[in-house]
Amino acid sequence: MKTARRLARSGLAVAILSATLFNAQDANAANWFALQGISPPTAPLFGISGFIEPTVWAQPGVEDNLLHEVPHINLIGPDFSQNTTAGILRARIMFRGNLNPEISYFVAGEFGDNGVTRVRGGYQPALIDGHVTFSYLPGARVEVGLIRAPSAEGAMQGFMTYNFVLSSTVINQLMNQPMFNSAYLNKDTPAGYLIPGTQNLGANGYRYPGAMVFDWFRNGPWEFAYGAMLGMYGTVAAGNQSNEPMEAVRLQEAYILGGKGPFRSDIQGGIWYQHAAPRWDGVNYDMNRYGADLQYLQGYMHPWGRQLRFEYIHGNGWIDAPAAFSKAADLAAPLYQTQLYPGISNRAWGYMAEAGLFLTKNIEVNLRYDYYNRLPNNPAQNRIFKTYALGVQYHFTPLTKVMAGYYFRTLGVPHPNPTSESVSRSVDNVFALQAMIAF
Template sequence: MKNMTIKTSLTALTLAMGLGAAQQASAANWLMLQGTEPAGSAPRAKLWGFVQAQYQKDFSDSFGAGEVYIPPKLIGPNLETQDQFNVNRARIGVRGSNFPLDSKTNYFVLIEMGRNGITNHGDAFAKVTDASVTFNHIPGARVRVGLFKNPGPEEGLQAIHVFDYINFTTVTNQLMLERYPVAGYTNAPAQSIPGADFNKIGNSVGAFRDTGIQVFDTFKSGSWETAYAVKIGNGSGLEITDNDNNKDVYLYLSTEKVYGGKGGRREGWKFFAWSQSGKRIDPNNTANEYDRKRYGVGTKYLKKPFRVSAEYMKGKGMIFQGPHRPGHMFNDLEASGWYVEGGWYIPKTKLEIDLRYDSYTREENHPTSVAGDESRYKTATIGMQYHFNKKTRLNMEYSNRNYESDTTAVNNQYEGVKGRFAIQVTAIF
């Protein structure tokens, strides 16, 4: 299986190298925006970052005589209350061309100091989320090494400070935002608040990142840009070091009709496909090894005043069962989901209206699995953004959630899952 994966990687790489005959692009997509600097005009060290402060309220009902809750009814990352203010993200970083006379090397460092799934475990003051160096010596095959984002789903790969919503779709949150339980983990039952203790994972979320090496580049042909990435990583998220001999393989291919603009909100119509595959070891039973496979295809169209995007994702193995049930996530189950969303930038105003619908099916085709029967999660979100200026905006959203499970005990709790309101300010510097 590993040989086959490497073969697939090489085929993709060869295909992408073939595209090298086309003219090289400068910086135009997430791979390039995050992994490269503009040649000859990058600073030695550019200080940058952003702050996201938010308030969220969950309207879900408790269940049973003990008025107990489950994680989807509480506000993360602490999962102790149904409404709270939070500084969700406070990131500061430095990037640039370390030796400005030589455009062939650049670096990227970013540290998280907000309170979220990255920092919540162990009450970490800060955690490094990115630390990478890119070598641009080989035409058509740039090489990036270190800790950085994995080529993958749009919600994970894109810069989070230009994300058009506050909360991820359920499919991205559950299927793609990987959790890493530590040895000695235990499950937790539904609990009452205050005092609930649901975080049983023990490590930071993966934050769609991994430590490894990536070969990538982008090629321009007329108004079309085609990008590829092949990454091999530890499969250990933000933990940087590896805990086994297995390596993850990440593949990504995109092509985009570029309409104009630049940066994270460049206008264009992008089509992309990706895959991720690796193995995970159960830290409570290191003899047990599980495949983790993820695939996805999607598209994103942005030409103001309209934006439309959609993505389908599928996964097998290591299907997340909630932060309170790490004991069930070492599995060979299947899951899939999709989302479609759109935005309308109201002309001559600073307002933007966003609509999103996402669907996620967990334990697909496994009605008698140990982790429970099939569960379905459907969420409709209406959002609004007010852009004070290019670097500062206010997001507001309300999500109507409809969760159901074929397992009666789980479904009893899911029936009480209701709407969630969130408001967030983002300031980029």
């Protein structure tokens, strides 16, 4: 009990554990809608917490054989200037609490160097969460503000459950969509646009301003949860770009095997759908994303604890192909500018499968296969990304750990030309090491 009370005072992540892992009064609060939407019932008026993620990347940075340039896929984002580097990938400070038993709030700032904090090519700390939740209505809690939109389970996870340093390609490219300056226009073909890096307004980290209705219902070991959101598609960090509508919904069912909180043991399945209408060149385009996921989690931080996850994601309309190279005056323009294909006929899809096993209470090993097929409708731009990831983690506490991963990557080009074939052959593997330190 003393441990639980000490943990509760430290805010977001630690308050979650105090309420769910140690002495929870409400076991129904063990899902991402609950954990990220409301504060624990025992949380105080004001709590502060945070985490930092020092990270080291190492990859060869191989040049392609034709143009003798190092492509982006062999460089470290978000600035793509080096192939071996160290930095703070994420650094977040979070404030949350209960104004009264029915009203809770959550505000978080991001100070790490990543896609969220890179706006127009420069570093800019960002507000990554900021919402208030009202729990007056039975069966329909209402969350208003900057919200993690309901979607794929992998996009809704909290930081404490990350298993790899490098995100899944299919989740990152289809769901963590970069925003672009709609005032900039440089038409490439009737189907697409070229956008230089200076017009990239950063990514939202799966968050959008808006309102969401959500709740969860428990019947014995069964738990049903839903979330439906109406918001604005765009980026808050870049100012006036949040001006187009978006809708999102997720339904999920879980069979709870035991435990509580973000590390509970359960079998869970979900389906979801997102639609947005970003405006470009005076036209609102449809942007659709949908998918399904299934996971089995049992015995977190227990010997032989295990997890299995599978996610399928499909998208059509508004598919972007990031630049192959950073900059070079003698290269053709498409190679160093993002190519945006907004039409509804453009498609991409993929899936990821992941397994994890605790060898001891502290040591966990992980395996992931990630497949992403981008623009199969466009032979010239069709690319297939495949990654096998091997990981090992040492958990000091449920929230603080060190993880290392090795990523075997290939890039397939079904309809190659000399340049694309040269780039695909240069793709190399990545080693990444990260500490996740919570306070």
